[in-house]
Each structure stands twice: as structure tokens, then as C-alpha cells.
Amino acid sequence: MTTDSRFVVVGGGLAAAKLAESLRDNDFDGTLTVIGAETQLPYERPPLSKEHLLGKQSLADFTVQPEQWYRDHEVELLLGTTAGTIDRSSKTVALPDGSTRPYDKLALATGSRSRRLPIPGSDAQGVYMLRTIEQSDALLSMFASARRLVVIGAGWIGLEVTAAARAAGLEVTLLEVGAVPLQAALGDEMGAVFGALHRAQGVDLRCGVKAAEIVTADGRATGVRLADDSVVDADAVLIAVGARPNIEIAADAGLAVEGGVLVDESLATSDPDIVAVGDIADQQHPVLGQRVRVEHWATALNQPAVAAQTMLDRAATYDRLPYFFTDQYDLGMEYTGFVAPGTETSVVVRGDTAKREFVAFWLDSGNRVLAGMNVNIWDVTDRIKELVLSADAVDPRVLADTSTPL
Ligand SMILES: Cc1cc2nc3c(=O)[nH]c(=O)nc-3n(C[C@H](O)[C@H](O)[C@H](O)COP(=O)(O)OP(=O)(O)OC[C@H]3O[C@@H](n4cnc5c(N)ncnc54)[C@H](O)[C@@H]3O)c2cc1C
Numbered sequence: 001m002t003t004d005s006r007f008v009v010v011g012g013g014l015a016a017a018k019l020a021e022s023l024r025d026n027d028f029d030g031t032l033t034v035i036g037a038e039t040q041l042p043y044e045r046p047p048l049s050k051e052h053l054l055g056k057q058s059l060a061d062f063t064v065q066p067e068q069w070y071r072d073h074e075v076e077l078l079l080g081t082t083a084g085t086i087d088r089s090s091k092t093v094a095l096p097d098g099s100t101r102p103y104d105k106l107a108l109a110t111g112s113r114s115r116r117l118p119i120p121g122s123d124a125q126g127v128y129m130l131r132t133i134e135q136s137d138a139l140l141s142m143f144a145s146a147r148r149l150v151v152i153g154a155g156w157i158g159l160e161v162t163a164a165a166r167a168a169g170l171e172v173t174l175l176e177v178g179a180v181p182l183q184a185a186l187g188d189e190m191g192a193v194f195g196a197l198h199r200a201q202g203v204d205l206r207c208g209v210k211a212a213e214i215v216t217a218d219g220r221a222t223g224v225r226l227a228d229d230s231v232v233d234a235d236a237v238l239i240a241v242g243a244r245p246n247i248e249i250a251a252d253a254g255l256a257v258e259g260g261v262l263v264d265e266s267l268a269t270s271d272p273d274i275v276a277v278g279d280i281a282d283q284q285h286p287v288l289g290q291r292v293r294v295e296h297w298a299t300a301l302n303q304p305a306v307a308a309q310t311m312l313d314r315a316a317t318y319d320r321l322p323y324f325f326t327d328q329y330d331l332g333m334e335y336t337g338f339v340a341p342g343t344e345t346s347v348v349v350r351g352d353t354a355k356r357e358f359v360a361f362w363l364d365s366g367n368r369v370l371a372g373m374n375v376n377i378w379d380v381t382d383r384i385k386e387l388v389l390s391a392d393a394v395d396p397r398v399l400a401d402t403s404t405p406l
Helices: 014-025 067-072 133-145 156-167 183-200 248-252 297-311 381-389 396-400
Strands: 006-010 031-035 075-078 092-094 100-102 105-108 112-114 148-152 171-176 204-207 211-217 220-226 231-233 236-239 243-245 260-263 274-276 281-284 323-328 331-337 346-352 357-363 369-375
Touching: 006 014, 006 100, 014 031, 014 297, 067 075, 105 297, 133 156, 148 156, 148 220, 156 171, 156 183, 156 323, 183 204, 183 323, 183 346, 183 357, 183 369, 220 236, 260 274, 274 297, 297 323, 331 381, 346 396, 357 381, 369 381
Parallel strands: 006 031, 006 105, 031 075, 105 274, 148 171, 148 236, 171 204, 260 281
Antiparallel strands: 092 100, 112 243, 211 220, 220 231, 323 331, 331 369, 346 357, 357 369
């Protein structure tokens, strides 16, 4: 790469900011432009449903780099700017003002958006979603005036907002279509642990129910009608039914896309001059031996260092195991590893789920550890990693026995 090289990053979240940082850290001294649709400097999203909603942190605390950093490192930041068509033959990215930006290497870090719920009333006033700082601010203001909140969806964000709302003194009804919270992510047994946690905190958790309509009066949400025609009254409603990756820009450019943007071990897309990182990257994972797309913070934090090497034409491989965390009330959790959807697993618990102090392991049919989740037990992530990485079968009874060191 020469000082004349032009690198462009499309996306304005954690992955985009970390990529800019990694490129400069690796002495890339060409032109570097970050095009981000949001008007804020790139920031981290986990606090939006936790510390920020609990009033413990403000945006400056979780902004990735202050504005001065971009100036000092000569990174051109085009904020409030949604990148349009990528023309791979002319190697340009279209900007909303009709101009184009040429690139030698391009990175896509376009992240996800909240999934919409196609039911009547979902656009009414008093209906909230959560992906951005503005939406977190709006929830925080609502907490100050509302008394009854209905949360649709007991996934990570629905549960975290529920916890923050309870801390703010709201009555919360949590509606979940599955049999337990987090069923797709954790399965029945561990999902039930989170269900019990929220019920113990006074949440009216209703599983196996489907929201059919948001009831409104004068354009404002007044409740949620369920499929059985009953209505749960509310002053406000949060829709938290998952996320969708922003992959249209990649698909329109003719890149290989299948639910995410397909990338190889080095995070290169089907075009060697374009990498993809973060929520959108569907990677052929070198350790797990399968495609993995992870919509979690640690991936957006760590993939950019590898993608930067790839953009600089240096050999690099992203081989970290998926990792994520949550904080709800006094429960802190970390999860390490990967269980592919549909895999037959058994769960081994080491510790006490009733006290919410345990490590759970997901084992495949050959008793090999696929993933581990530590709840209110700390400094075991490295050990869980080792167990996942070793292909050895474990004895479930020994694993469950807390008198045997991990
Ligand atoms: C409320 C909330 C809480 C979370 N909590 C946790 C947690 O506790 N633990 C955990 O592991 N993970 C958590 N996550 C997930 C984590 O935040 C995401 O995985 C991470 O933000 C992904 O980073 P990213 O940079 O890939 O994408 P994003 O953060 O989604 O950023 C993408 C950016 O690109 C912009 N963009 C999109 N298209 C274009 C375009 N065409 N042109 C220009 N810009 C564009 C978007 O506007 C956005 O600013 C949470 C997410 C949310 C929303």
C-alpha cells in the first residue's frame, strides 16, 4: 500500500471505528474515509439497554473514539451520510449528494437494524424500539412518565430493557411467543433460568403468547391485544423481536450474500478488495469449521484488527470463538462458544441455578463441549475456551462436580 491508497469504510458503529483504528495502528498512511449513517460519532451499543438506561452512563462514556482522535489520525468522517451504490467495476461508492468516493480497498461494517413487527398499531406513538442512542434516550424519558410497559419479545434486548424498567419502578408485562425467554439462544433449561429471574423481580412474564395488535387511542398505544383477543393495558410498548443485518448494499453490489455477507477466514468477501466485519459478516470459521455470523459486541470489537491486515494485503485469520455477555439486575453472564441451530445437545450444570451462580455447558452427542455460560462466576472464560477448543470428550459427571477444578 502506498500513501496514495484510498481506503473507505461504510458503516458508523463499533466495527467501523475499530477498523479505522487498526488501519492507522498498522501504519496505513493513505486516505481513510468512514461513511456512517448516524449523526453521532461511532459508539458501542450494549450500554443502550443497560448502563445508559439505568442512568449510570452517558454517550461520551461509550463513544469509541473522541472527535479529536479522528482529526489526529487524519480519518475523514462523513457522518449522517448513508452510502449508496457500490460500483465494483469503477471501484466507487455513491454518496447521497450525487458524488462518488473512489476506493482501492473497501470495508463494509453496516451492522443491523431492529426487526419490525408487522402488526397493526406498531407505528403508533408510545411504541418503542431500541438500536440507537436516540431510541435509548426516548426510552429513558418514557421511564420518567409511564407506569405500565409492555415488552414484546424476551430476547436479550427485551430482557435488559425490562430489567432497567423495573429498576425505574415501572410495572412490566413481558410477552414471549416461545415457551421460555431466549429459547433460540439458550434452549429451554437455561431460558427458564432467565424467566425465573424476571418473575422474581416482579415481571409479569407470559410465554407462549402472540401479540396480534397494538391497541391505540388517538394514535397513542394503550395496550397490546394478544392472539386470544385479551388485551394487556399499557402506557408504552417496546417491540424487541430481533435484528436484521444491513446486507442490501452488499447484495446490490453483487457480493455473495446468504443471510449475511459471506467472508472467508481472512474476512474478505467474494471480492478480494472488499472485507466485511461485525454483525453482517458470515464467516467460514477456521476453528469451528462452519459458517458463523455473530451479532455481538466482541465480534465487532475484534474482527477489525484482522480485516485491517487483509486490507493491507497481509495474511491474517479471524479464529476467535464467539463470545457475548449480558447484565440484568444482579445477574452477570458471559457465553463462550457456538452451538449451531438444530444441534442435538445436552446441558451440564456446574453450580446452583436457583442461586444463579453456575456454569452451564452445552455438550454434543459425543460429550464434547460446544459452549459454556458462566453466570455470576468470573474468570472462567479462558478455561471454557480451552474446553471448547479441545476436541476431547468430557465426563459430564466430573464437569458438573464443583469439587473438581474446572
Ligand atoms: C441495545 C443493544 C444492546 C446490546 N447489548 C449487547 C451485549 O450486552 N452484549 C453483546 O455481546 N452484544 C450486544 N449488542 C450487540 C452489539 O452491539 C452489536 O453486535 C454491535 O453493535 C455490532 O457492531 P457493528 O459495528 O457491526 O454494527 P452496528 O453497531 O449496527 O453499526 C452499524 C452502523 O452502520 C451504519 N450503516 C448501515 N448502513 C449504512 C450505509 N449504507 N451507509 C453508512 N452507514 C451505514 C448504521 O447506521 C450503524 O451506525 C447489543 C445491541 C443493541 C442494539
